[in-house]
Amino acid sequence: MYDFCTACKIGLGGITLGGAIATGAHGSSLVHPSSISDQIVRLQIIDGMGNLREISDPQDVNAFRVNLGLLGIIVKITLAIVPLFKATVQTTLEPESILMDGTAQRWANNLDWMQMWWFPSTSNVVVLKGHYHIKLTGSKSDDYLGNATSQFIPELDPVIITTGHDAYETLEANKNRPGLYALERFTELSLHSEVIGKPPIFSEDGVNIKNPANGIAWRLMSNRCHTYCPWNNGNTSSILPEEFSVALQILNLPSAIKTIKEILEIIPTAFTMVGIFIRFSKPSDSLMAISNGHETVTLEWASPMRDNPYEDAKGGLGAYQAILQSLIKNYKGRPHWGKNGLYYFRQSILEETTSNLDKFKSYMKKFDPDGTFMNNFGKRITGSSNEMNIDPLVHHCALQEYCICSKNEDCGHFQSCNKVKGFSVCRDLADVYSDSNYDPTNLTSILYAIGAILQVED
Numbered sequence: 001m002y003d004f005c006t007a008c009k010i011g012l013g014g015i016t017l018g019g020a021i022a023t024g025a026h027g028s029s030l031v032h033p034s035s036i037s038d039q040i041v042r043l044q045i046i047d048g049m050g051n052l053r054e055i056s057d058p059q060d061v062n063a064f065r066v067n068l069g070l071l072g073i074i075v076k077i078t079l080a081i082v083p084l085f086k087a088t089v090q091t092t093l094e095p096e097s098i099l100m101d102g103t104a105q106r107w108a109n110n111l112d113w114m115q116m117w118w119f120p121s122t123s124n125v126v127v128l129k130g131h132y133h134i135k136l137t138g139s140k141s142d143d144y145l146g147n148a149t150s151q152f153i154p155e156l157d158p159v160i161i162t163t164g165h166d167a168y169e170t171l172e173a174n175k176n177r178p179g180l181y182a183l184e185r186f187t188e189l190s191l192h193s194e195v196i197g198k199p200p201i202f203s204e205d206g207v208n209i210k211n212p213a214n215g216i217a218w219r220l221m222s223n224r225c226h227t228y229c230p231w232n233n234g235n236t237s238s239i240l241p242e243e244f245s246v247a248l249q250i251l252n253l254p255s256a257i258k259t260i261k262e263i264l265e266i267i268p269t270a271f272t273m274v275g276i277f278i279r280f281s282k283p284s285d286s287l288m289a290i291s292n293g294h295e296t297v298t299l300e301w302a303s304p305m306r307d308n309p310y311e312d313a314k315g316g317l318g319a320y321q322a323i324l325q326s327l328i329k330n331y332k333g334r335p336h337w338g339k340n341g342l343y344y345f346r347q348s349i350l351e352e353t354t355s356n357l358d359k360f361k362s363y364m365k366k367f368d369p370d371g372t373f374m375n376n377f378g379k380r381i382t383g384s385s386n387e388m389n390i391d392p393l394v395h396h397c398a399l400q401e402y403c404i405c406s407k408n409e410d411c412g413h414f415q416s417c418n419k420v421k422g423f424s425v426c427r428d429l430a431d432v433y434s435d436s437n438y439d440p441t442n443l444t445s446i447l448y449a450i451g452a453i454l455q456v457e458d
């Protein structure tokens with residue numbers, strides 16, 4: 001059961017099984033396989049020489065499980081499946097201390113499905129606990145267990161969608177942090193209670209919340225918004241999220257949370273859309289899975305794109321960049337293949353974080369010796385180049401994570417490139433000036449702030 005990518009169905013023209021497998025799309029469980037890639041039994045592919053091949057050797061299958069589109073064209077996939085089943089889910093509000101004292105891991109170890117949304121500004125976590133029922137669907141069990149569905153990405157009145165879009169843009173343009181925190185609190189509340197302006201997260205009738213809720217498991221995990229969707233539905237008045245996601249060994253969760261809290265002390269930031277979404281994966285045999293070889297926790301968040309993403313930074317960009325860089329550097333965090341900007345897939349980071357790189361390269365040679373499927377991304381994997389395909393409209397490379405800033409021009413309007421905990425990040429000038437490190441009696445500090453305000457290079 002996978003709760004990935006409900007939004008892709010809406011805004012991105014429809015996620016495919018081939019794409020989900022190539023990128024290692026995952027849901028959340030330490031007890032069951034959390035990725036479709038892990039359910040592959042065998043495949044039929046066309047290799048780089050144009051041969052139709054069956055892939056059933058277990059080692060070959062492990063290479064294809066997360067293949068990044070570099071081993072061949074997948075034409076047929078055989079998956080291990082289970083009969084349709086029901087689940088019970090409940091979301092509750094917990095203190096963030098559960099992330100640091102081992103409680104969250106303990107729960108995850110004992111639940112069929114568990115995921116969390118952490119809201120740093122309120123120090124709360126919404127925890128979703130899910131239990132699977134082996135009893136299959138059938139009229140009696142349907143009645144007994146209920147038929148709730150998720151409305152995580154709900155159908156909304158178009159006026160509400162436009163209002164939400166405009167609210168984000170206005171709050172971000174004005175650097176209105178209290179307003180953004182209010183949105184974060186609204187999101188938190190909507191995940192466990194009824195709120196005005198958004199249908200309940202779980203419901204049987206679409207109006208009244210069910211918490212706990214019972215229903216067919218996949219319908220509690222993902223929903224499909226068909227008409228008016230808050231996340232991009234192809235019109236400019238909805239919200240187009242950019243996503244960030246890093247996977248860590250589960251034992252690093254407590255210290256990673258502390259690191260994030262330290263960064264947010266320096267750059268206070270609201271996580272308005274989904275908080276910091278925390279999911280789990282059991283160890284995978286897939287060579288390139290972010291959960292290869294160890295129990296994994298994924299920390300991810302989404303941020304609405306600005307109306308002019310080529311000039312204006314999304315709120316909190318500096319914090320996002322410091323968090324990503326420190327999770328990768330300090331905890332060997334693995335960036336999710338289907339999310340994050342291209343900077344995070346440069347050779348040095350891949351070499352540092354992807355232990356099976358050489359093995360995967362040998363499979364690239366085996367199935368595509370002539371480089372038919374080679375592209376700039378593949379060249380990063382092989383280590384032959386760091387080139388990337390860049391949107392031609394981009395001229396501030398750090399705004400969409402094509403680079404880590406080295407000069408102020410890499411950042412957005414009214415931003416400068418600064419160091420935070422040793423990492424280069426784009427910060428809003430207003431924040432730099434009001435930084436707690438700023439000391440109006442210290443000449444260096446004053447010059448630093450002036451430099452930042454004039455957007456002079458460090």
Ligand SMILES: Cc1cc2nc3c(=O)[nH]c(=O)nc-3n(C[C@H](O)[C@H](O)[C@H](O)COP(=O)(O)OP(=O)(O)OC[C@H]3O[C@@H](n4cnc5c(N)ncnc54)[C@H](O)[C@@H]3O)c2cc1C
Pocket residue numbers: 003004005006007008012014015016017018019020021022023024025026027068069070072073074075243338339
């Ligand atoms: C809003 C949103 C929510 C998301 N939620 C989640 C989530 O919950 N969990 C998660 O893990 N991920 C999530 N993702 C990431 C998502 O899983 C990937 O973006 C998605 O799987 C890519 O699928 P696609 O069909 O769009 O593939 P594309 O983007 O079209 O392709 C991705 C790669 O797959 C290769 N590929 C595609 N088809 C084939 C084929 N037939 N044979 C060989 N190679 C192929 C392509 O060459 C490319 O390299 C989310 C993404 C978005 C935008």
